[in-house]
Amino acid sequence: MTNSEHKLNVLLQRSFDGDHAAYREFLKLLSEILRAYLRRQLFRVGRAEHDAEDLVQEALLAIHARWHTFERDVPVTAWARAIARYKLIDFLRKSTNGARNLSLDDIEETAVTDGTAIDDALSVVKLVAVLPEKLRRSLKLVRLNGLSTKEAAAATGMSEAAIKVNVHRGVKAIARELKK
Amino acid sequence: MDTDDLIADLGHHPPRKPSRPASVIVAAAALASLVVALMLSVLWLKPRPDLAVPLIVDNHVFLLKLVFTVSVVAAALPVVRDLSIPGRRIGRASILMAIPFALIMVLVLRELGVHHAPDWPSHADHAWLECLWQIPALAAPALIILAIAVRRLAPTNLTRTGAYIGLLAGGIGAVGYALHCHHDSVAFVGTAYTLAILETALVGALLGPRLLRWV
Numbered sequence: 001m002t003n004s005e006h007k008l009n010v011l012l013q014r015s016f017d018g019d020h021a022a023y024r025e026f027l028k029l030l031s032e033i034l035r036a037y038l039r040r041q042l043f044r045v046g047r048a049e050h051d052a053e054d055l056v057q058e059a060l061l062a063i064h065a066r067w068h069t070f071e072r073d074v075p076v077t078a079w080a081r082a083i084a085r086y087k088l089i090d091f092l093r094k095s096t097n098g099a100r101n102l103s104l105d106d107i108e109e110t111a112v113t114d115g116t117a118i119d120d121a122l123s124v125v126k127l128v129a130v131l132p133e134k135l136r137r138s139l140k141l142v143r144l145n146g147l148s149t150k151e152a153a154a155a156t157g158m159s160e161a162a163i164k165v166n167v168h169r170g171v172k173a174i175a176r177e178l179k180k
Numbered sequence: 181m182d183t184d185d186l187i188a189d190l191g192h193h194p195p196r197k198p199s200r201p202a203s204v205i206v207a208a209a210a211l212a213s214l215v216v217a218l219m220l221s222v223l224w225l226k227p228r229p230d231l232a233v234p235l236i237v238d239n240h241v242f243l244l245k246l247v248f249t250v251s252v253v254a255a256a257l258p259v260v261r262d263l264s265i266p267g268r269r270i271g272r273a274s275i276l277m278a279i280p281f282a283l284i285m286v287l288v289l290r291e292l293g294v295h296h297a298p299d300w301p302s303h304a305d306h307a308w309l310e311c312l313w314q315i316p317a318l319a320a321p322a323l324i325i326l327a328i329a330v331r332r333l334a335p336t337n338l339t340r341t342g343a344y345i346g347l348l349a350g351g352i353g354a355v356g357y358a359l360h361c362h363h364d365s366v367a368f369v370g371t372a373y374t375l376a377i378l379e380t381a382l383v384g385a386l387l388g389p390r391l392l393r394w395v
Contacts, residue, residue: 015194015195016194016196016197018194019194020194021191023190023191023194023195024188024190024191027187028184028187031183031187056183060183060186060190061186061190062334062395064193064195066333066334067195068198068201068202069198069202069264069265069266069333069334070265071198071200071265071268073268074266074267074268075267078266079266079267080266080267082266082267082336083266083334083336085336086266086334086336090393
């Protein structure tokens with residue numbers, strides 16, 4: 001990131017001097033960084049990644065219109081990402097119909113019902129595989145095989161409460177894994 | 181539209197070098213807000229009768245009111261500026277914000293310790309109510325002016341920015357109110373003024389997402 005920060009700064013200086021080509025190159029490089037960031041964030045909340053492209057464009061437009069808020073003591077990537085994040089939150093707020101605070105459970109729920117992509121499901125299977133045995137079994141039975149907590153408890157001999165706790169911890173562990 | 185086309189479009193208009201206008205815009209909006217609040221205070225609430233008398237300088241509680249309210253304004257200004265710049269860290273500035281409130285609380289406690297009972301204004305209930313709605317009323321135009329100014333910048337956390345704009349507007353309203361308020365008691369300033377300013381901050385936080393949303 002520091003490498004691209006440096007490159008962006010050089011291009012930006014030239015853009016400020018009126019260099020069109022440098023500004024285009026700057027936007028191109030920045031859009032790649034923002035695209036990666038927005039895709040990651042959208043995936044985390046279980047949204048289709050194809051929304052990312054719209055958001056990249058919205059963010060670029062906002063960045064282009066708000067250069068007057070750029071100050072040199074803020075790294076340009078941090079500045080641009082804060083704007084992209086603002087656009088992302090605005091988009092999520094509008095499209096989730098008032099669901100301001102997505103909790104882990106909501107995130108999980110949307111990820112499953114949304115039918116985002118088979119790829120996502122496959123990567124979840126892979127992620128589940130790295131969990132500790134106990135968490136893995138509970139999570140697999142309840143979230144992947146679709147058993148109720150009660151049925152899962154009967155199948156494993158664990159208590160219902162233990163199943164719930166394990167599922168919750170498993171989801172959290174996966175979220176952590178995804179953040180890496 | 182394709183992102184590459186968009187980039188090609190925008191590329192025709194490289195930005196000019198920004199000249200740190202965030203500080204200027206926020207300061208100008210705060211100044212305009214202060215002028216409006218002072219005018220409202222003079223025309224609507226009427227200044228306290230002894231304001232013109234030079235002896236007012238000897239009135240320590242009056243001076244305390246001014247110092248307290250002006251320092252709330254001074255502490256909130258840089259935070260509002262920083263919150264209007266994407267990616268800017270706030271850090272120490274928000275701790276500074278707590279200092280005026282902490283100091284006035286110390287003074288209130290000290291007064292309680294000296295007098296056991298505070299020298300409460302005789303018609304204290306009335307004064308309280310008046311303060312609790314008149315400071316926010318003086319702050320309302322300030323809140324609007326500041327919101328219009330900050331929207332032209334780029335706040336990314338609208339609730340938090342709204343809260344600090346509310347604090348700033350509340351401080352400005354309280355400066356105006358101090359010209360009118362003749363209840364000279366430290367305990368009164370420390371409680372009623374503080375509550376009225378926090379009230380404005382709460383309104384700012386609640387309205388922030390609507391008032392400050394920019395596209």
